[in-house]
Amino acid sequence: MTTNTRIVLAARPQGQAGLEHFRLETVALEPLQEGQVRVRHHYLSLDPYMRGRMNEGKSYAAPQPLNEVMIGGTVGEVIESRHPRYTPGDWVVGMGGWQQIGVVDANQVGALHKVDPTHVPLSHYLGAVGMPGVTAWYGLVRIIDPQPGQTVTVSAASGAVGSAVGVLAKARGCRVVGIAGGPDKCAYVREELGFDDCIDHRRYPDYLALAQALKAACPQGIDGHFENVGGAVLDAALLRSNAFARFAICGMIAGYEGQPLPLLNPALILVNRLRVQGFIVSEQMQDWPPALAELGQLVGSGRFRPRETIAQGIESAPAAFLGLLKGHNFGKQLVRLI
Amino acid sequence: MTTNTRIVLAARPQGQAGLEHFRLETVALEPLQEGQVRVRHHYLSLDPYMRGRMNEGKSYAAPQPLNEVMIGGTVGEVIESRHPRYTPGDWVVGMGGWQQIGVVDANQVGALHKVDPTHVPLSHYLGAVGMPGVTAWYGLVRIIDPQPGQTVTVSAASGAVGSAVGVLAKARGCRVVGIAGGPDKCAYVREELGFDDCIDHRRYPDYLALAQALKAACPQGIDGHFENVGGAVLDAALLRSNAFARFAICGMIAGYEGQPLPLLNPALILVNRLRVQGFIVSEQMQDWPPALAELGQLVGSGRFRPRETIAQGIESAPAAFLGLLKGHNFGKQLVRLI
Numbered sequence: 246m247t248t249n250t251r252i253v254l255a256a257r258p259q260g261q262a263g264l265e266h267f268r269l270e271t272v273a274l275e276p277l278q279e280g281q282v283r284v285r286h287h288y289l290s291l292d293p294y295m296r297g298r299m300n301e302g303k304s305y306a307a308p309q310p311l312n313e314v315m316i317g318g319t320v321g322e323v324i325e326s327r328h329p330r331y332t333p334g335d336w337v338v339g340m341g342g343w344q345q346i347g348v349v350d351a352n353q354v355g356a357l358h359k360v361d362p363t364h365v366p367l368s369h370y371l372g373a374v375g376m377p378g379v380t381a382w383y384g385l386v387r388i389i390d391p392q393p394g395q396t397v398t399v400s401a402a403s404g405a406v407g408s409a410v411g412v413l414a415k416a417r418g419c420r421v422v423g424i425a426g427g428p429d430k431c432a433y434v435r436e437e438l439g440f441d442d443c444i445d446h447r448r449y450p451d452y453l454a455l456a457q458a459l460k461a462a463c464p465q466g467i468d469g470h471f472e473n474v475g476g477a478v479l480d481a482a483l484l485r486s487n488a489f490a491r492f493a494i495c496g497m498i499a500g501y502e503g504q505p506l507p508l509l510n511p512a513l514i515l516v517n518r519l520r521v522q523g524f525i526v527s528e529q530m531q532d533w534p535p536a537l538a539e540l541g542q543l544v545g546s547g548r549f550r551p552r553e554t555i556a557q558g559i560e561s562a563p564a565a566f567l568g569l570l571k572g573h574n575f576g577k578q579l580v581r582l583i
Numbered sequence: 584m585t586t587n588t589r590i591v592l593a594a595r596p597q598g599q600a601g602l603e604h605f606r607l608e609t610v611a612l613e614p615l616q617e618g619q620v621r622v623r624h625h626y627l628s629l630d631p632y633m634r635g636r637m638n639e640g641k642s643y644a645a646p647q648p649l650n651e652v653m654i655g656g657t658v659g660e661v662i663e664s665r666h667p668r669y670t671p672g673d674w675v676v677g678m679g680g681w682q683q684i685g686v687v688d689a690n691q692v693g694a695l696h697k698v699d700p701t702h703v704p705l706s707h708y709l710g711a712v713g714m715p716g717v718t719a720w721y722g723l724v725r726i727i728d729p730q731p732g733q734t735v736t737v738s739a740a741s742g743a744v745g746s747a748v749g750v751l752a753k754a755r756g757c758r759v760v761g762i763a764g765g766p767d768k769c770a771y772v773r774e775e776l777g778f779d780d781c782i783d784h785r786r787y788p789d790y791l792a793l794a795q796a797l798k799a800a801c802p803q804g805i806d807g808h809f810e811n812v813g814g815a816v817l818d819a820a821l822l823r824s825n826a827f828a829r830f831a832i833c834g835m836i837a838g839y840e841g842q843p844l845p846l847l848n849p850a851l852i853l854v855n856r857l858r859v860q861g862f863i864v865s866e867q868m869q870d871w872p873p874a875l876a877e878l879g880q881l882v883g884s885g886r887f888r889p890r891e892t893i894a895q896g897i898e899s900a901p902a903a904f905l906g907l908l909k910g911h912n913f914g915k916q917l918v919r920l921i
Contacts, residue, residue, distance in 0.1 A: 475849065497850040507845035512813065512835040515861035516635075523853035 246285075248273055250559050251314045251344030257301055262570065266299065267315070267563040274346065282331045282351045286321035286341050289559070289580040290371035291566045292405075293473075293498045306525075315343035315562075320360065320370045321582075328352070336360050338370050343562050345582050355530070365544045372405045372577035373551040374540045380526040381409035381471070382536035384493030387529070388522050389469030393418030396463045398482055401473035402443055403430040403552065405577035406495060409540065410471045411440045412549045416539075419469075422462045424455075424478055426572045433552060433575070446478060452509065455481035466490075474498050476506045483513045494523040498570065552576030584623075586611055588897050589652045589682030595639055600908065604637065605653070605901040612684065620669045620689045624659035624679050627897070627918040628709035629904045630743075631811075631836045644863075653681035653900075658698065658708045659920075666690070674698050676708050681900050683920050693868070703882045710743045710915035711889040712878045718864040719747035719809070720874035722831030725867070726860050727807030731756030734801045736820055739811035740781055741768040743889065743915035744833060747878065748809045749778045750887045754877075757807075760800045762793075762816055764910045771890060771913070784816060790847065793819035804828075812836050814844045821851045832861040836908065890914025 248271050255268035277283055298309040298316060309316055319341030323331050328351035331337070337357045341347030349356050360370045372378065391397050391414055399410040402423025411434065414421045423434040423443040434443035442462040449455040459467070459481055466487035472479050475497035482492070497506070514521060543549040554574040556565035562580045569578045586609050593606035615621055636647040636654060647654055657679030661669050666689035669675070675695045679685030687694050698708045710716065729735050735752040739745040740761025749772065752759045761772040761781040772781035780800040787793040797805070797819055804825035810817050813835035820830070835844070852859060881887040892912040894903035900918045907916045 479849070494849075494853045497853050505848045505850055507847050508849040509845050510843045511817070511832075511846040511849075512843055514859060515832045515835050518861045518863055518866070519859075521852060521857075521859040523856045523858075525856055528856070 246274070246346065249344055249346040251342070252559060252562050253312050253314055254299060254309050255312070257308075257311070258299060262296060262299060262567060264563050264567070269560055275348070277325055277327045277348065280328050280350055280352045282323055282328050282337075282349050282357065283325035284319070284321045284337055284339065284341055284347045284349060284357075285324045286319040286345055286347060286582045288320050288368045288371055288555075289341075289343055289562060289582055290318040290376070291562065291569050291574075291578040291580065292318070292377070293496055293569065295566065296498075296570055316340060317343050318371050318376055319347060319582075320367055320375075321347070326351075331357070336362050336367065338375060343559065343580075345559055365541060368553060368555070368577075368579055369544055369551060371579060372553065373409050373544050373549060374537060376526060377405035377577065378409045378540040379533050379536040380495060381406045382413060382540065383526050383529050383532050384471050384495050384524060385410050385413050385469070386536075387532065388493040388520075388524065389471065389491045391417055391419045391469045394420070395468035396420045396422065396465050397469040397471065398422045398424065398459065398463065398467050399471040399473070400424045400446075400478040400482075401496070401498070401572075402434045402440065403438075403576060404473065404574075405551065407471070407473055408434070408438050408551055408576065409549070411438050412543060413539070414469075415439055416543070420463070420465070422459070424459075424474075430575060437550065437552070452477040452480035452484070456484040459485045469493070471495060472497075480509045483508070483510055483519070486513065486517050486519055488517050490517060490519050492519060492521040494521060554578050556580045558582070584612070584684065587682055587684040589680070590897060590900050591650050591652055592637060592647050593650070595646075595649070596637055600634060600637060600905060602901050602905070607898055613686070615663055615665045615686065618666050618688055618690045620661055620666050620675075620687050620695065621663035622657070622659045622675055622677065622679055622685045622687060622695075623662045624657040624683055624685060624920045626658050626706045626709055626893075627679075627681055627900060627920055628656035628714070629900065629907050629912075629916040629918060630656070630715070631834055631907065633904065634836075634908055654678060655681050656709050656714055657685060657920075658705055658713075659685070664689075669695070674700050674705065676713060681897065681918075683897055703879060706891060706893070706915075706917055707882055707889060709917060710891065711747050711882050711887060712875060714864060715743035715915065716747045716878040717867075717871050717874040718833060719744045720751060720878065721864050721867050721870050722809050722833050722862060723748050723751050723807070724874075725870065726831040726858075726862065727809065727829045729755055729757045729807045732758070733806035734758040734760065734803050735807040735809065736760045736762065736797065736801065736805050737809040737811070738762045738784075738816040738820075739834070739836070739910075740772045740778065741776075741890065741914060742811065742912075745809070745811055746772070746776050746889055746914065747887070749776050750881060751877070752807075753777055754881070758801070758803070760797070762797075762812075768913060775888065775890070790815040790818040790822070794822040797823045807831070809833060810835075818847045821846070821848055821857070824851065824855050824857055826855050828855060828857050830857060830859040832859060892916050894918045896920070
């Protein structure tokens, strides 16, 4: 290959994101500089956080620059190296972006991590044994800190993060109840992931009805809630929270587009003496090694079989991403680039 | 005295509380049982939490029973004792309720605490050197945990809790900005309590205008916020929060009557990786001794001169309480019962 095909951010969405906000480009490869490594990406990870980066304005991270390659996690093979620690044939994870081939300054700390595709399938290093898995681990272990016998709920339960939350919580002796969209996802959450129950939020017209369903599924109330969605799900979980419950706020995908979603009953934070805490996993690097060790063990041993939705080819990434924002994916959303 | 005059809850308010929900009663004194102590109350404390107890339904505490003496903190003098640890003339703090004379089972752990009226004035044991002061200490020290140079904001800043939050935060080297209602309260907060600034929320029509005022008063953003009010004040503070800011949720007085107040931008909890935590000081008994030691030192040395609004006579308690809910008090609201 002498060219690289990539997706850049063409325009910032005002409200809902669409295909018109992305642009496909093909560019010639440049010679490597000293210290650089060229990686042929096999998989690109698509994640909800990317939607936030497409907006201008204050957030926890700088916005995605216009006309530059969309950011994204990637796993692939080193095909050329001018850095002594890397040789062609190495398998590496990095933030290679929405493109077939990435060039990385390997002297940057944490820019690349070598992985072993014989331990777990390559794609899982972008999911259960990667950023989404560590996100689940941090929110569950460091914020919710669940005790055996407690009840933990998680929204977007069939997704890359939610599925890992449930498996990790089951491993800690908790009752685990998922919330997901549609009967297929709920069946997967219950039967394949081993959650105790899963609620199909599409069956409930509002947060009060959803709270009734949570009451039935969580007869002892909710001690920990892992939030990937926000909106009605969060309102319902708050209503069923026990005294001293912990809420790990990982995503507010429901509010990423359009108007902010209010929290209807914040007085419950006081009434139930809750701790509600937001976090970003990239700021918690100290916890990646223990998290990846546990997750690698769960996946490598077959106790956790993460589900994936894989789009083919870099040109399919924008549509796959827009589908992810609407919940069309089932499990971890990836793009195969080979 | 052979009779006791007291206020009972006559009816539960639907919406706004009024005088019709209280009833004055005079009853004969009963002989003491073994282990009981009779206390002539000198002061009754009126606090916002009492409004929540008047409602039926789930909260952190059982509702105030109908036709029984309203609960409330009291300080007074032992006038009769059938318990070996107490003798007439002792000064004690307890939960004696809205009445002139209380009878306490002194064998109940924590039912009575002896106090020294030569150390600080008696009434302060119901305020700065009592439950409101410890409330301030716990939320500030255990939840906000402010570092020197950080900015701490507090609503209802001239009140019993808010004033103590500010004095304790100044003692820790913070920039402290209060929010209070009216120019007199703000002048007191700045000039007598020594806050760096105080914002009169009545001057700002909505939370966005209030957030602009907070921006001017907190040029480095908000690292810790102590919430006594909720509603627009909390929305505004969230908008000005720094990354990793801590929000201690102590009161939602704005929502105690009528409809719940939504939180407009909960996504900020994620964006700014906030910790938002509710608490009830009566569940944190381990922290009362260090809190009272520091607060007693601040008040006893004259560095903290808490302000009080004192109504006269048990019959004035209902109107004084309703005024407290509307912010008519200035500093700690008490009723003098002698």
